[in-house]
Amino acid sequence: MNNISTLQKKASRCLSKKVDMPMSPVWHMGKISKFASKGDHKLMQDAIDYLTCKAQNKLSFNDDDKEFLVELYEAFWWGGKYKGYHEAAQLAKHYVHGNGASVKLNPxxxxxxxxxxxxxxxxxxxxxxxxxxxxxxxxxxxxxxxxxxxxxxxxxxxxxxxxxxxxxxxxxxxxxxxxxxxxxxxxxxxxxxxxxxxxxxxxxxxxxxxxxYDFEPFEKADYYTIIPLENFPLHLPDGLSQYMETLGIAKSFVxxxxxxxxx
Incomplete structure (x- = not known):
């Protein structure tokens, strides 16, 4: 009974943070980079924090949640290509679309x-x-x-x-x-x-x-990736990226x- 009560409390805390998923992460990230938009930064970070809470407590993800995470990694591809981080962009996109196949890079x-x-x-x-x-x-x-x-x-x-x-x-x-x-x-x-x-x-x-190309789960480490967007970086926990594999929307690869x- 105590365990059920604890889970219910954790679920309630997550639900209290509920936000609507931004439908175009690349557009919002572009506004953050180009116009230093605080509103778009808050919208994106709140969405990441909400999904992080859900992942930590093993709550169900709906289609909008999953679509947001996939599009977030697709946005990394666009951003990486724009900044000249070609390999990082390629690997990020492959995480959500490569189905675990290995990737050969230019030596x-x-x-x-x-x-x-x-x-x-x-x-x-x-x-x-x-x-x-x-x-x-x-x-x-x-x-x-x-x-x-x-x-x-x-x-x-x-x-x-x-x-x-x-x-x-x-x-x-x-x-x-x-x-x-x-x-x-x-x-x-x-x-x-x-x-x-x-x-x-x-x-x-x-x-x-x-x-x-993989990430540590929440249980092992409290790592996170900083997504550099000029003066307003986004913080993406590695545990959330790893949980995408549990959700079946990403796959680690060599x-x-x-x-x-x-x-």
């Missing part, structure tokens, strides 16, 4: 990042050390524990995280803060290599970066890239 988006090119060079040194010991074919990732103990790897931890990116203590690579195109897509990732010595002087390496180098 150039990663290859030109200073921390990636620097990590490649240090990994090559490590690969050559292994080959000198007779290990002809092997795979490794940048968080390899033996690799991270090498003196020549220390420079990766000391790189300028704002302009170059850096390697964190656990071996994950952090994209440069000033590279907003990558930051909006994937701020932390691992670089993997599949290496085969093909003759006395050459090695064939398949470099790859792979991530999962994305990444790979390229072959003979060196």
């Amino acid at each position: 150039e988006i990663y290859k030109n990042i200073p921390i990636v090119s620097a990590t490649i060079q240090t990994m090559k040194t490590f690969i050559q050390e292994k080959q000198s010991k007779g290990i002809i074919s092997f795979d490794m990732r940048c968080d390899n524990s033996e690799f991270r103990t090498k003196n020549y790897v220390k420079k990766l931890f000391l790189m300028n995280f704002k302009t170059e990116g850096k390697m964190k203590s656990n071996g994950v690579l952090e994209a440069p803060q000033k590279n907003e195109r990558v930051q909006k897509m994937d701020s932390h990732f691992y670089l993997k290599s599949q290496n085969t010595k093909i003759n006395k002087s050459q090695t064939r390496t398949i470099w790859s970066i792979e991530s999962i 994305y990444g890239t790979s390229w072959i180098e003979i060196w």
Whole structure:
């Protein structure tokens, strides 16, 4: 009886926040960005907060609620394309329309990042050390524990995280803060290599970066995504984005890239 009473109280609190779902999120977000419209910002944030409350308490979502969330992610696509965040836009749209299929990105988006090119060079040194010991074919990732103990790897931890990116203590690579195109897509990732010595002087390496486009549920973390709309950003809880999968209107997926180098 107490549990039922608690649920009823939570439901009542959510219902007290009830708002009509904005029918065109991209239009309202455009007004927020272009005209700094406080009214449109309140309308959008109130809708997000109301649906967040419903998701946290596992209340039912009607068709308007679901349509709003899908159109919100479609609005991210339009906004991302407009601001030049092409990959982030592509991934956001794929979350609600890709049905879980994997996405292959252009490798150039990663290859030109200073921390990636620097990590490649240090990994090559490590690969050559292994080959000198007779290990002809092997795979490794940048968080390899033996690799991270090498003196020549220390420079990766000391790189300028704002302009170059850096390697964190656990071996994950952090994209440069000033590279907003990558930051909006994937701020932390691992670089993997599949290496085969093909003759006395050459090695064939398949470099790859792979991530999962998903979100932490409310029960695990209180994360949120800031949607930058000039002076009036919107706050979208990751838990609500994750709950879209429960509702059957979104699906997580694997994305990444790979390229072959003979060196």
